Amino acid sequence: MGKYLYLQLKRLLRIIVPALLVAAVLFGCLALAYQAVVSLADDDQAQAKIKFGVVGTAGDFYLEAGMLALNTIDSSRFSIDFMQMDEAEAEAAMRRGEIAAFVVIPEGFMDEAMYGNILPIKYVSTVGAVGLVSLLKDEITKMVSDIVIDTQKGIFGTGQAMQEIGLSSGDAEYALTFEYFDFIFSRSRMYAVKDLGLAEEVGLEEYLLGGFCVLLLMLICLVFAPWMVRSDMSIARMLSARRRPVILQVLCDFAVYLVGIACVIAVLMLVAVWTGWMKLTAGILLQWIPIVIAMGALSFLLYELTTNLISGVLLQFFALLALCFVTGCLYPVTFFPDSVQNLAAYLPTGIARAQLAESFAGVMHTDGSLLLLGYGVLFFAAAGLIRKAKVTFVRG
Amino acid sequence: MQIEIKNISKKFKRKNVLRDITLSVGEGKCIGILGANGCGKSTLLSILAGVQHADGGSFVCDGVDLLKDARKRAELVGYVPQGTPLISELSAWDNLILWYDKDTAKQELENGVLHLLGIGDFLKVTVSKMSGGMKKRLSIGCAMAKKPPILLLDEPTAALDIACKQHIAEYLQHYKRSGGILLLTTHDVMELSLCDAWYIIRDGVLCPFQFDGDVAKLVECL
Numbered sequence: 001m002g003k004y005l006y007l008q009l010k011r012l013l014r015i016i017v018p019a020l021l022v023a024a025v026l027f028g029c030l031a032l033a034y035q036a037v038v039s040l041a042d043d044d045q046a047q048a049k050i051k052f053g054v055v056g057t058a059g060d061f062y063l064e065a066g067m068l069a070l071n072t073i074d075s076s077r078f079s080i081d082f083m084q085m086d087e088a089e090a091e092a093a094m095r096r097g098e099i100a101a102f103v104v105i106p107e108g109f110m111d112e113a114m115y116g117n118i119l120p121i122k123y124v125s126t127v128g129a130v131g132l133v134s135l136l137k138d139e140i141t142k143m144v145s146d147i148v149i150d151t152q153k154g155i156f157g158t159g160q161a162m163q164e165i166g167l168s169s170g171d172a173e174y175a176l177t178f179e180y181f182d183f184i185f186s187r188s189r190m191y192a193v194k195d196l197g198l199a200e201e202v203g204l205e206e207y208l209l210g211g212f213c214v215l216l217l218m219l220i221c222l223v224f225a226p227w228m229v230r231s232d233m234s235i236a237r238m239l240s241a242r243r244r245p246v247i248l249q250v251l252c253d254f255a256v257y258l259v260g261i262a263c264v265i266a267v268l269m270l271v272a273v274w275t276g277w278m279k280l281t282a283g284i285l286l287q288w289i290p291i292v293i294a295m296g297a298l299s300f301l302l303y304e305l306t307t308n309l310i311s312g313v314l315l316q317f318f319a320l321l322a323l324c325f326v327t328g329c330l331y332p333v334t335f336f337p338d339s340v341q342n343l344a345a346y347l348p349t350g351i352a353r354a355q356l357a358e359s360f361a362g363v364m365h366t367d368g369s370l371l372l373l374g375y376g377v378l379f380f381a382a383a384g385l386i387r388k389a390k391v392t393f394v395r396g
Numbered sequence: 397m398q399i400e401i402k403n404i405s406k407k408f409k410r411k412n413v414l415r416d417i418t419l420s421v422g423e424g425k426c427i428g429i430l431g432a433n434g435c436g437k438s439t440l441l442s443i444l445a446g447v448q449h450a451d452g453g454s455f456v457c458d459g460v461d462l463l464k465d466a467r468k469r470a471e472l473v474g475y476v477p478q479g480t481p482l483i484s485e486l487s488a489w490d491n492l493i494l495w496y497d498k499d500t501a502k503q504e505l506e507n508g509v510l511h512l513l514g515i516g517d518f519l520k521v522t523v524s525k526m527s528g529g530m531k532k533r534l535s536i537g538c539a540m541a542k543k544p545p546i547l548l549l550d551e552p553t554a555a556l557d558i559a560c561k562q563h564i565a566e567y568l569q570h571y572k573r574s575g576g577i578l579l580l581t582t583h584d585v586m587e588l589s590l591c592d593a594w595y596i597i598r599d600g601v602l603c604p605f606q607f608d609g610d611v612a613k614l615v616e617c618l
Contacts, residue, residue, distance in 0.1 A: 238475060
């Protein structure tokens, strides 16, 4: 089979240049898309200082002082802007998306609070907002208003209860209030931000880059379609008649296919490193090996399933699109139901995306690589069986 | 040399495609196998070539069952399946060296089978740019790499023009004259005239048929 392997490599040489050119164009398009998404996310995050409307505080010394403190001293000032406005203005601003939510503090709130009566504060927010940032905004504003309202209710309620049983609430109430301020001003110690659904070490940028790489890899496999789809099995039959086993033919074809994919990836990586777009480490390169084997074997199997170019390209394209979508290569997997997320974690594209994202974040896990190699062997075996059936199935 | 095909049977699911196919062919003879599309002609040749297994039967040459002895079969039997058994991105020369040693190929191109087939005329042409006739001549040239005394051809001149058919027919006549045994499946009258005996496969059974050039009679029998 040495001659067959040699000729297949020679055949690869004939098509590698056009394949590289097409892959480079795809790479360029995807890289631009990735940059656009990342910079949009960055801008979004930079501009994600939540604007929060406060209605009904005008003229109230205490509330205005409190707002001034929140906007100038409190650690929340880096992420939240409290804006004083009237209700109509707040509603209009919220509809325009300028503020995430607003609270309406009823007239006489402070006077009543002095006597321990808490008038309900109305919290108004948008419904149906979509996207990571808006989800976070809604969550945070709700959390902040809950804390403010419930804690104040608690403090004043305690004061009132003490008065009712004949105890002086003065010192205790002051102590609780100061304790509360202390708690509010230093609350950033109490929580940690966790990326939704992503591995603990992986940030959004690494996640997107992982998905981008898997998508690119699958598209590179698609570039080889004219070369890989076999409508004529006669050479395989002739080889088989000359005691060249089908499994060895498939092994040679697969090995050459992997070499082709690896060459294209290597050139694109060099371009990415040379332009400073990506940093490569030995760890990242090692992670690529099982991924290329598994993804290559999957597309090799898909090519074996088809007998003409159009069906080959369509099957490959829709299969890769579906797999990439379900496993979160196109859109964060967090937005899918739990069952889909669980499934994605075991699908080859899902594992590949996670492995790459982790390697970009500097984390190495071998279990995913082993699983991918397992998938590679499985897909290759299936492709071998299909080829065998196609070669031996001669009717007429 | 003589070949004996005995009781070859093949079943696809419940359908008996070949039933007890029995046939013997002597040296320098050509057998034409005819039949309607899908009757089992290609199946029979692929079984004899070792591409697929028969459910039963034997293919004996010089006392050796070639269905069981793959090494001997590869040595004695040349097989040209339907289609184009060539690597389309490569040249005729590249395709030849898949089957021949370089030195042997050069020798055959000078005064051997490849010379007779006229392959030297398009040695550097890429297969995808070749005409149907060139491809078929090259395919036969590849199948003749070990100079097999038995040649199985599955519709060798289908869809070729008359000049190409004539060229191939001339080579096959030469092969016969040199003592080769030819088994070919065909629908073509020109190829039928090459044959010394004719058989029709009908309902999986091989029936002898006397072809006297009367195509209408042949069509009736199919």
